[in-house]
Amino acid sequence: MNPAAPAIELRDVSKRYAGSPPVIALDRVTVQICQGEMVAVVGQSGSGKSTMLHVMGTLDQPTSGSVLIEGIDTSALPDDRLAAIRGRRVGFVFQRFFLLPGIPTIDNVANGLLYTGTSRSERRTAAEAVLDRVGLGDRMWHRPNELSGGETQRVAVARALVHRPAFILADEPTGNLDSASSASIMDLFHSLHSEGRTIVIVTHNESIAAALPRRLHILDGRLERDVRGSSGC
Amino acid sequence: MDGSNATSVDPRDADVSGDLVTVELARSDQSALNGAIAPSRLRLSEVIRVGLGSLAARKLRSVLSALGIAIGIASLVSVLGLSDSSKSALLDQIGALGTNLLTVEAGSGFGAGDAALPGTAVATVGRVATVEATAAVYSVGVGVYRNDLVPEDRTGGISVFATDPGLMGALNGSIAHGAFLSEATRAHPVAVVGAVAAERLGIRNLDTPVELYLGGRWVEVLGVLEPFALAADLDRAVLIGDHAAETYYDVELAPTVVYVRVDEDHIDATRDVLAGTIDPENPEEVEISRPSDLLEARSAAESSFTGLFLGLGAVALLVGGIGVANVMVIGVIERRGEIGLRRAIGATRAHIRRQFLTEALTLASLGGTVGVLMGVSVTYVYATTQGWRVIIPTVALVGGLTASVVIGAIAGLYPAIRAARVSPTEALRSD
Numbered sequence: 001m002n003p004a005a006p007a008i009e010l011r012d013v014s015k016r017y018a019g020s021p022p023v024i025a026l027d028r029v030t031v032q033i034c035q036g037e038m039v040a041v042v043g044q045s046g047s048g049k050s051t052m053l054h055v056m057g058t059l060d061q062p063t064s065g066s067v068l069i070e071g072i073d074t075s076a077l078p079d080d081r082l083a084a085i086r087g088r089r090v091g092f093v094f095q096r097f098f099l100l101p102g103i104p105t106i107d108n109v110a111n112g113l114l115y116t117g118t119s120r121s122e123r124r125t126a127a128e129a130v131l132d133r134v135g136l137g138d139r140m141w142h143r144p145n146e147l148s149g150g151e152t153q154r155v156a157v158a159r160a161l162v163h164r165p166a167f168i169l170a171d172e173p174t175g176n177l178d179s180a181s182s183a184s185i186m187d188l189f190h191s192l193h194s195e196g197r198t199i200v201i202v203t204h205n206e207s208i209a210a211a212l213p214r215r216l217h218i219l220d221g222r223l224e225r226d227v228r229g230s231s232g233c
Numbered sequence: 234m235d236g237s238n239a240t241s242v243d244p245r246d247a248d249v250s251g252d253l254v255t256v257e258l259a260r261s262d263q264s265a266l267n268g269a270i271a272p273s274r275l276r277l278s279e280v281i282r283v284g285l286g287s288l289a290a291r292k293l294r295s296v297l298s299a300l301g302i303a304i305g306i307a308s309l310v311s312v313l314g315l316s317d318s319s320k321s322a323l324l325d326q327i328g329a330l331g332t333n334l335l336t337v338e339a340g341s342g343f344g345a346g347d348a349a350l351p352g353t354a355v356a357t358v359g360r361v362a363t364v365e366a367t368a369a370v371y372s373v374g375v376g377v378y379r380n381d382l383v384p385e386d387r388t389g390g391i392s393v394f395a396t397d398p399g400l401m402g403a404l405n406g407s408i409a410h411g412a413f414l415s416e417a418t419r420a421h422p423v424a425v426v427g428a429v430a431a432e433r434l435g436i437r438n439l440d441t442p443v444e445l446y447l448g449g450r451w452v453e454v455l456g457v458l459e460p461f462a463l464a465a466d467l468d469r470a471v472l473i474g475d476h477a478a479e480t481y482y483d484v485e486l487a488p489t490v491v492y493v494r495v496d497e498d499h500i501d502a503t504r505d506v507l508a509g510t511i512d513p514e515n516p517e518e519v520e521i522s523r524p525s526d527l528l529e530a531r532s533a534a535e536s537s538f539t540g541l542f543l544g545l546g547a548v549a550l551l552v553g554g555i556g557v558a559n560v561m562v563i564g565v566i567e568r569r570g571e572i573g574l575r576r577a578i579g580a581t582r583a584h585i586r587r588q589f590l591t592e593a594l595t596l597a598s599l600g601g602t603v604g605v606l607m608g609v610s611v612t613y614v615y616a617t618t619q620g621w622r623v624i625i626p627t628v629a630l631v632g633g634l635t636a637s638v639v640i641g642a643i644a645g646l647y648p649a650i651r652a653a654r655v656s657p658t659e660a661l662r663s664d
């Protein structure tokens with residue numbers, strides 16, 4: 001871990017899916033996400049946004065090129081080391097939330113620490129703190145089916161935060177939410193950003209993207225445009 | 234000389250040392266990474282908690298699939314338990330009756346019909362040194378009826394034998410009601426009724442005097458017998474005194490069966506000499522058997538049934554195992570999203586594999602435990618109603634639990650491997 005290194009760096013990353021014709025989901029993408037940045041990834045459906053996010057979070061491996069997480073080259077790492085990076089350095093948020101049914105909010109959040117070997121009571125303590133942070137201190141013992149869509153997504157964000165990741169990767173986090181809930185989730189991300197967190201958000205929503213300091217435009221797997229106020233890490 | 238030796242290095246050595254440098258570098262690189270990010274880790278208690286949680290979230294399905302295993306194990310345990318309990322009951326019975334009883338009959342070889350032993354048989358057998366006791370029954374050849382109105386051909390399959398008071402001692406028999414023949418009643422027109430015969434003749438007790446119409450003459454019933462374990466023929470018979478038979482029925486006393494109690498240590502030797510002793514001229518006409526052998530054969534026959542039932546139980550267990558595997562495979566397909574999420578929050582493939590394996594093992598061992606309990610209860614209840622001592626063999630308990638764990642491991646292995654192979658990105662994309 002190199003504190004000066006970018007949080008995420010893609011070097012000439014391509015992702016091909018074999019088949020006829022083969023799909024090139026990512027085409028020689030080179031990009032750096034700096035510590036503390038907040039970045040939108042935009043592009044048409046099928047352009048490779050989710051693929052890029054998964055590759056950034058080591059959930060998927062590129063066909064060629066390399067992915068550096070905090071300066072560590074992940075190309076040659078075995079499954080368990082990649083899992084460790086995800087479990088400790090990356091926080092994922094998905095459009096479809098993926099809370100485990102039947103277990104209370106607090107444990108769904110605490111699960112963010114499940115594969116770090118933290119004890120259950122420590123996990124719950126951390127989960128309580130994060131739930132307070134996202135404004136769901138009063139929903140600890142609700143089950144997922146007792147929460148609104150916006151609340152559910154805030155629980156998922158809390159789960160992505162609970163292990164203090166180096167960065168958060170969110171794949172259309174507001175895709176399933178109405179505009180009010182979307183706004184509250186985006187407010188949450190903005191305030192996390194102002195606390196210094198690194199956040200990458202895939203979105204279809206023009207106004208959401210426009211509100212972010214940096215936007216990566218993806219077209220057919222290529223990084224078409226990188227729009228930002230300032231340059232360099 | 235030494236110096237030149239040192240410079241002439243084998244090229245293969247050079248290769249090896251080159252490799253070593255590379256390996257060294259790779260290792261330090263790796264350890265730098267190890268230092269950077271601690272590995273993913275799922276505590277053992279969490280493995281179990283996660284497994285149980287997943288099962289609890291699908292209670293009905295879990296219970297049903299565990300039930301399959303439970304039924305298989307229950308049948309195995311109860312078959313083993315019941316077989317051992319009944320065998321021990323049989324062996325207890327044999328032990329109580331003694332294995333040293335021999336029965337001697339006239340061979341049914343050539344002389345058809347009323348074959349009988351020589352009249353001197355009882356006396357000659359009694360003179361054999363290793364014989365402890367003898368008794369004989371003599372076929373009387375008359376019918377016995379509840380009263381004189383019953384048609385003569387309706388004997389109810391009951392035969393009439395004459396005997397002496399020593400019969401009870403030789404056969405370890407016991408009396409249900411009344412008394413057996415004694416020296417005093419041996420010559421009187423009285424009868425003792427076997428257990429089955431009493432039932433057929435409708436004699437429940439002797440609270441009021443009972444008379445039977447035996448060979449055209451009324452005789453009083455002196456006693457009713459308990460069943461003879463080693464002489465079932467006598468259960469279907471009415472017995473009268475040998476002297477009375479001579480007096481009232483004009484019977485010549487040639488023994489039909491001689492019962493011989495033999496010194497435990499010389500059973501086979503005695504058996505070998507008996508025939509020659511009884512009928513030196515035609516020893517092959519004399520048939521000697523050991524009734525306890527029949528009981529032992531019965532126990533052996535029950536064992537072969539046990540094998541059959543064990544086979545059925547094993548099939549039930551197999552079906553139960555397939556049920557668990559089925560539920561697990563369905564679970565892997567249904568829970569792709571969960572698998573993807575777990576991978577995203579840091580689960581390794583091994584963690585996923587372990588989770589699914591734990592679920593299968595938990596299901597199966599839960600089923601196994603319930604099955605063992607069910608099997609023990611079935612054995613207990615049935616053995617108790619049969620009046621058997623309850624015996625649960627350890628092999629059934631240990632084997633039942635082991636079998637369920639093994640089945641669970643086998644049933645869970647394939648689904649677990651499949652779950653671990655699920656691509657997290659595809660799992661998270663799919664609905």
Ligand SMILES: Nc1ncnc2c1ncn2[C@@H]1O[C@H](COP(=O)(O)OP(=O)(O)OP(=O)(O)O)[C@@H](O)[C@H]1O
Nearest residue numbers: 017023025043044045046047048049050051052659
């Ligand atoms: N397992 C796969 N095999 C073959 N092609 C795949 C596979 N997964 C994704 N793709 C293809 O890769 C391309 C990029 O997919 P990706 O999910 O990254 O798009 P996206 O930009 O996230 O789209 P959306 O906005 O609809 O979510 C698509 O054309 C998709 O069909």
Ligand SMILES: [Mg+2]
Nearest residue numbers: 049050051171
């Ligand atoms: Mg997508």
